[in-house]
Amino acid sequence: MSAIRFNGSLPLTGHDREMLLSEMHATKQKDANWREGKTWSLVYHKDQQHEAFIKQAYSNYFSENYMNPMAFPSLRRYEHEVVRMCANLLGGDSDVVGTITSGGTESILLAIKAYRDRAREKRKFLRRPNMIVPKTVHVAFDKAAHYFDVDIIRAPLDENMCVDTIAVEKLINRNTILLIGSAPNYPYGTVDDITALGRLAKKFKLPLHVDACVGGFMLPFVRELGQDVPAFDFKIPEVTSMSVDVHKYGYAAKGASVILYKNMDYLKYQFVVCSDWCGGVYASPTLHGTRSGGSVAAAWAAMNSIGHTGYVDLARETMSITEKLMLGINAIDGLEVIGNPKMTIFAYLSKDEKLNVFAVADLMEKKGWHIDRQQKPNSLHAMVTINHKMHYQKYLDDLREAVSIARQQPDLAQQGNAAMYGMVAQVPLRGLVKNNVLKMMETMYSSENNTFGSSLDSIGNNKVIDLGVKMLASYSKAKNRLNGLLNGIKG
Ligand SMILES: Cc1ncc(COP(=O)(O)O)c(C=O)c1O
Structure with missing residues (x-):
């Protein structure tokens, strides 16, 4: 039973801190139990001593704002060293440059923005830019396509569940600005043939991004253990950028990824400078404005301690x-x-x-x-x-x-x-699935949603089941309508 009754407004006077902490402790009990290994994504936990250590590093910079590295040169030092360590780990030379971002998604968003702007500047006859991605590529690329108005063209997989590079070649057209491979991809953990993508990049004079968000802190070490890891990094000369997350297998605190580019001729397109703002000249290397220095400090501390x-x-x-x-x-x-x-x-x-x-x-x-x-x-x-x-x-x-x-x-x-997921996976009308999921999100984020008393999962599941039922109904209606039409045509 919650000690605080939420009535939609700020409490008139602040609650007791101890009481709030105990309320949070109680509320948390229904969350996924990652400490006992019950989750198979979301949380990367090394051990309690490491957790306490990176919390300390984080809290040392809890209040510092990394929006302005000039004010906090210690944070700029950590960023520089984290970027250099990642570049070195991934076969980069001293020309490789990059920035720390808040996560894999931000690294990917920034890379697509940089490639789009670079292509706009260098290719005068470019119409609507597109990028060619493996079918398995992370959805952050879809988000980037959406935000930055770049078309996303999905290449099929070969029998090894890696991108079919013959198909990639056929998909390249005059508006293609970028090729992408994953090392590895999220759905199956397979590594695309980055060497073959590199050959295509060379043939068509295209840049090549490797998404190593999840593999960057694992594949180099797995290779060192003598296991078969195909080439995937800057050692392939055509690789022009890589994303690598320190907050995954780097065991840093959440909010730390690195986007690396072969040299400054790519990174510079990531930057945004506004020279006319009344608030002063504003230069921004990443998506964020204000941002805690904690995650930058914790990334540096984690890497140096492990x-x-x-x-x-x-x-x-x-x-x-x-x-x-x-x-x-x-x-x-x-x-x-x-x-x-x-x-x-x-x-x-x-x-x-x-x-x-x-x-x-x-x-x-x-x-x-x-x-x-x-x-x-x-x-x-x-x-x-x-x-x-x-x-x-x-x-x-x-x-x-x-x-x-x-x-x-x-x-x-x-x-x-089981019924719902099975059905959602099978409905051939993907637009229908998308619209229903959008409706579900509207419900979840509506001002009335106050179903947090039950576990997140059961909110999700009830809504998801509801979604399944609605979708099944719309699907069978659409199917009947289509059958009616076809019968009419035949008749
Ligand atoms: C291959 C890959 N790329 C990108 C991402 C996005 O990373 P983030 O969740 O940190 O934004 C993930 C997340 O799991 C991933 O597995």
Whole structure:
């Protein structure tokens, strides 16, 4: 029971701090339990000592505003050193330059803005710019396309779930400004053939961005362990930029990614300068205005405290957990890991039509696991971190049991989330799905939404089920209308 009754306004007088802290503690109890390894994305936790240390680094700069590096040269030093360390890690030379951003999405947004503006300046006859991305590329590129008015053209995958570079070549046209590859991609953890993309970049004189948001702090170390990691970084001369997140496998505090460019001839297009503002000349390297210095300081502290051998050790252990998980999953009758993941992210599907993976996901959630579902093909996703060391065995045991129940009770596939996710994945009219999801967001962000008392998941799920029912109804209506029309034509 909440001690505070929210009535839509500021409390007339402030509440007691202790009471507020205990209210927050109580409210938090229904959140995803990442400390016990129940989440397979969202949180990258190394250990409690490390957490306490980066919190301290963060709070040392909690109030400093990184909007103005001139005022806080210590933060500028950390940014410079973090950028240099990342450039070095990813095969860059001393010409490589970059900035710290708030996360992978911001790094990607900025790269697309920079390439768009560069192309506008250098290619006088450019009409509507486009970029060619693998089908698996992170949705941040869709966001960038949306925000910066660049068309996004999706290339299909080959049999290894990597981008089909022959298809990429066919998609390049005179308005193409950029090629993109992932190392690795989020959905399957596979690494695109960056060398082949580099050959295309050279042939068509195009820049090439590699999204290593998730792989930047893992692949270099996995390679050092002697595992097969294809070339993916600045060592390929045609790679002109890379995004790499320190707040993922770099185990920094949230709010730290790095965008790197081959040289200043690219980075300079990221900057915005307003020389006529009454408030003074304003120069901005990234999307943000005001921004805490905490995440910059914590990124520097995390990297310096873990160090190269620390990251190699983390990679060794996390890879070992991942291999055990993938072996365990492949050993469960009906389940199969997709493709050939190169590091610690993977997805698995059901190869048995009698076994519904979304029903398995529902059963896993009943056991407290927070499961990420994917579509095309329907699959379940996992991003493994060192925090799963003590929990992966339980995940496998629960998964085995969930699969056995899902087989015994095939009706589960027609109920709850399983039915809804299955349906959403299958509806051929994707515009319908998009419109319904937009409506769901409007409901979620409406001024009346006060359903936070239940767990976030159940709000999400109720709305999502509601969405499924509505969509099914609109879909069958549209289908009937189309059938009617076709019959009319035939008649
Ligand atoms: C491959 C890849 N790129 C980009 C991003 C976006 O990163 P962020 O969530 O930090 O914005 C992610 C996030 O998981 C990712 O996996």
